[in-house]
Structure formats: structure tokens, C-alpha cells
Amino acid sequence: MVLNQATLKRDGVxxxxxxxxxxxxxxxxxxxxxxxxxxxxxxxFEAWTGLFSNLAMKGFTLITLICMMVHTHIGxxxxxxxxxxxxxxxxxxxxxxxxxxxxxxxIGLIVLWGV
Amino acid sequence: xxxxxxxxxxxxxxxxxxxTTISMPATAKASIFHRVTGVALFFALTFVIWAWSESxxxxxxxxxxxxxxxxxxxxxxxxxxxxxxxxxxxxxxxHIIMDMGHWEELESGNLSAKIAMALGVVFAVLAGVWIWS
Numbered sequence: 314m315v316l317n318q319a320t321l322k323r324d325g326v327x328x329x330x331x332x333x334x335x336x337x338x339x340x341x342x343x344x345x346x347x348x349x350x351x352x353x354x355x356x357x358f359e360a361w362t363g364l365f366s367n368l369a370m371k372g373f374t375l376i377t378l379i380c381m382m383v384h385t386h387i388g389x390x391x392x393x394x395x396x397x398x399x400x401x402x403x404x405x406x407x408x409x410x411x412x413x414x415x416x417x418x419x420i421g422l423i424v425l426w427g428v
Numbered sequence: 429x430x431x432x433x434x435x436x437x438x439x440x441x442x443x444x445x446x447x448t449t450i451s452m453p454a455t456a457k458a459s460i461f462h463r464v465t466g467v468a469l470f471f472a473l474t475f476v477i478w479a480w481s482e483s484x485x486x487x488x489x490x491x492x493x494x495x496x497x498x499x500x501x502x503x504x505x506x507x508x509x510x511x512x513x514x515x516x517x518x519x520x521x522x523h524i525i526m527d528m529g530h531w532e533e534l535e536s537g538n539l540s541a542k543i544a545m546a547l548g549v550v551f552a553v554l555a556g557v558w559i560w561s
Contacts, residue, residue, distance in 0.1 A: 333527070336520050343513060351558075358483075358490040365484055381473070388466050410470070417477055424481045 332387045335380035342377040365428045378421040382414040458541035461548070462519035465512040472509040507552075507559050514551030518544050 353360065364370055389410050397403040452460070479502075483493040496502040522544045526532060531540040 333524060336524075340517055340520070343517065347510075358487045361490060362484060385466075385470050389470065392463055392467060413474075414470075417473055420477055420481060424477075424484055428484050 328387050331383055335384040338380045339377055339384060342373060345373075362428055365425065371425045371428070374425055375418075375422060378418045382411075382418050385414050386411060454538045454541040454545070458519060458522070458544050461515060461545065462523075465516040465519070468512045469509070469516055472505070472512065475505050476509060503559050507556050510555040510559070511548075511552035514555060515545075515548030518547050518551065 349364065350356065365374065390407065393403050393407055393410075397406060447460075450456075479493050479496075482489045484490070497506070522531070522540055525540075526537075531537050
């Protein structure tokens with residue numbers, strides 16, 4: 314039973330809920346982008362920058378990237394704890410992969426800022 | 429149980445986690461593919477975000493990325509990314525349906541795992557047709 318949610322300590326229930334909710338947002342974004350390419354026979358530079366200069370699209374993209382970071386933080390942790398038995402190596406790999414995810418978000422923010 | 433009973437029990441536990449020697453049922457395959465595609469997607473994001481960033485940087489950058497897609501390598505990376513995304517989404521949707529209490533029996537679980545993998549292959553084929561046509 315979850316007795317205390319007002320803590321930064323991780324627990325399984327929080328991981329479970331976060332994994333699913335972020336998955337739903339990422340799915341919605343993926344379907345939207347695939348739908349955009351299917352519905353737009355000839356994607357031009359003007360149309361492409363027009364899409365991402367829209368404030369709603371900037372928000373949707375950034376939220377999706379942050380969801381990706383949360384989702385991969387949990388998912389890659391699950392994979393690493395199952396297959397990498399050496400605690401030091403696991404810590405290093407976790408650090409590098411989480412840093413990569415943060416870089417994806419940071420680059421996304423910088424790109425969106427400039428469109 | 430005697431004092432050293434715990435030790436004896438520990439020694440008797442069968443340890444066989446060598447994945448190459450375990451016979452994997454459909455549910456196990458569906459699970460491992462979900463993990464593999466998840467990790468693959470994470471690394472595929474490097475290409476996706478790079479192409480996205482470059483295509484939005486300038487008209488020249490956009491044309492450069494567009495030009496790449498006339499070649500095989502960019503098409504193959506895009507197809508691979510779409511294919512692993514497709515299976516990862518299908519596997520994820522199956523997980524959420526299972527969260528709601530369905531497909532938890534041996535037969536239904538195996539069937540839904542097989543259907544999920546089959547749909548993943550169908551998605552990959554459709555993605556290939558879309559990219560190469």
C-alpha cells in the first residue's frame with residue numbers, strides 16, 4: 314500500500330502509473346506525426362516550420378520529449394536491473410543513458426525555441 | 429526446518445537464466461521484443477531528433493534531409509524506427525489491456541502475444557511499402 318506519496322523516493326506504483334501515462338502521450342504524438350505525413354503528400358519547408366512554429370505544437374512536442382525522458386528513465390532502469398548484474402557498470406550505464414535522454418529534451422527545447 | 433535449513437533451500441533453487449537454453453513461449457517472445465524495441469527506439473531517437481533539428485534549421489537543411497531520403501540508408505533507418513515503434517506501441521497497448529484484467533490466462537495470453545507479434549510484422553510491412561513507394 315502506498316502510505317506516503319509526498320516523497321521523491323521511487324516506488325513501484327508511481328513507476329507503473331508514470332510509465333503508462335507517459336506512454337499514452339507519446340503514442341498520441343507518434344500517431345499525430347505519422348498522420349501529418351500521411352495527410353500531407355508534399356511536405357515543404359514552409360509547411361514544416363509552420364507546423365512547429367505553432368505554440369500548441371511546441372508545447373505538445375516538449376511535453377512528449379519530457380514524457381520520453383520519464384518513460385525511458387523507468388523502462389531502461391527495468392532493463393538494466395534485469396540484465397546488468399554489476400552494480401557499478403549498471404550505475405554508469407544508467408547515468409549515461411539518462412544523460413542522453415536529458416540531452417534529447419535539451420536539444421528539443423533549443424530547436425523549438427528557434428523555429 | 430533446522431537452523432541451516434535456509435541455506436539448504438537456497439542451494440536447491442534452480443538457477444537457469446541463460447536465455448539461450450530456455451524454451452520461450454509466445455508470451456516471453458512478445459515481452460523480450462517489447463524490451464528490445466524499446467531500447468532500439470531510444471537510440472533511434474538520436475537519428476530522429478537530428479533529422480528533425482536539421483530540417484527545421486534552414487531551407488538548405490530541410491532540402492539536405494529531404495535529399496537523404498532519396499537514398500537507401502535514410503529510408504532504412506526510417507523504416508527500422510517506424511517498425512520498432514509500431515511493435516512497441518502494439519505491445520504497450522496489449523499491456524494496458526492486460527492491466528484491465530484481460531488476456532491473463534495461459535491460452536488468451538499466448539494468443540494475444542502471437543497476435544501482437546503478427547500485427548507488428550504487418551505494421552513493419554506497411555511501413556516499408558509507405559517508405560519505398
